[in-house]
Amino acid sequence: MAQAQTNHATTEAPGGAHEDIGFPPFETETYAGQLLWLAITFVVLYTLLSRLVLPRLGGIIENRRAMIANDLDNAAAMKSRAEEAGAAYERALAEAKGRAQALAQETRAKLSAESDAKRKALEADLNQRLADAEATISAKKSEAMSHVDAIARDTASAIIERLTGKAPAPQKVEAALNQIKA
Template identity: 95%
Template sequence: MAQAQTNHATTEAPGGAHEDIGFPPFETETYAGQLLWLAITFVVLYTLLSRLVLPRLGGIIENRRAMIANDLDDAAAMKSRAEEAGTAYEAALAAAKGRAQALAQETRAKLSTESDANRKALEADLNQRLADAEATITSKKAEAMSHVDAIARDTASAIIERLTGKVPAPQKVEAALNQIKA
């Protein structure tokens, strides 16, 4: 079986010399330079932030704050206008309902008056027709009653002729009918 080969990474300096190199920030000889660059970097960053970035951020925040306040004021104004419009709508709706009810009442009264007038005219027409019909009936009845005597005379003569076989004298038939009426 083949032996496993392992590669070990070594930290050797070129040329095979083995020096112990440490992590540069932890080197005590470089502390002074590191602290100097830290101070320079801090001052530069602080200056950039305080002069450029922070005023822009402050302006953006202030703009947003003003925009939000403006939007809230606009929203409050719109809300009050909406409430006024709602109140005006309710008032207009109530007025329209009142007008509609008044118009309906007026129309109802007008139609009732017209209906009463039409009914009275129709009743008068019907009463007139009824009176005319009663007059016609009365005249027809009187006319029919005037013919009853002649019909009774003719009927009595026909019955007597049929029973006896002789035509009776008209005077005798008339006398008999007068006797029955009395």
């Protein structure tokens, strides 16, 4: 069987003596030096921080605060300008709608007037044509009626001639027709 190997590290003090050495900050002999260096380091660090770092940080914070305040003021101004622009847009839109409605009403009235004028002109033309047609019809009717006596005379003479074989006397036909009219 194989032998088990052990790897144990041992700490020995130099020179072969085994002394019990503690943690140096806890050594009571070095308290005074440690406290002195702590005070010196604290004062140096405090001075560096208060004189160099903190003023720079304070300046940066103030600059940032001023930028934020300026940005907020600009944003408020832009918002008010945007609201004013929106209100102006709404007013312009309302005015444009009003003008469009007025223009449409004006155009509607103009077209209506033109249409009425054209309609009246057409009605007058049609009434004139109707009057002319009635006058023509009346003239043709009276002309035709004036020929009715001659047609009746000619027709009666033709019928009598056809029935009897000889033409009747025009005075007798005229007398018979006058008797029928009365």
